Amino acid sequence: QSALTQPASVSGSPGQSITISCTGTSSDVGGYNYVSWYQQHPGKAPKLMIYEVSNRPSGVPDRFSGSKSGNTASLTISGLQAEDEADYYCSSYTSSSTQVFGGGTKLTVL
């Protein structure tokens, strides 16, 4: 299985909005509403931010939102804050009942 495709890096200023894309195939992202997003700060374990494309776990700010169109899912962070600076990974269920991650995106808050 091939890793999902994410941009290596994105950046934005405090208060702005950014979007991170995650592109797969009809066998993963496009075929199921089982896309999730994880935030990872340096030296820490990943943290669930979005599940099933657009749902936020309890405790995750509503500045974080997710969507999907075809084979591409997206994570949008609005009202950027300094603490949002981290690596972000998408993940999807696949037609083989496996999981696949994206390559990760480094978010820099300018």
Place this chain on the structure above:
Amino acid sequence: QVQLQESGPGLVKPSETLSLTCTVSGGSISSYYWSWIRQPPGKGLEWIGYIYYSGSTNYNPSLKSRVTISVDTSKNQFSLKLSSVTAADTAVYYCARFANYYDSSGYSPYWYFDLWGRGTLVTVSS
């Protein structure tokens, strides 16, 4: 609250077998799917495989020939064995839990990770 803790040798020699255990504390291992995920230094996450508490498994096709995941419900633990390791297997290894739900069919997974261990670094070197 439920916590996961990885344990095992931090250094493994090339061609040998990497063995790690994940201990589930504060809750039961039953009714959930459990996974191993790894992250080479400075790189992205790679899913290794999962096991259901009953013992059924599924693995990343790229690692399938070298991976075995097992469960010991009496100890509330599940384990990873990765054989014939090379330097490319050097990584932080995480254990994680798939969220689940219950309906008339029993327990089923939600396909996302709602709980992670802190991770443990395993270095492959002679």
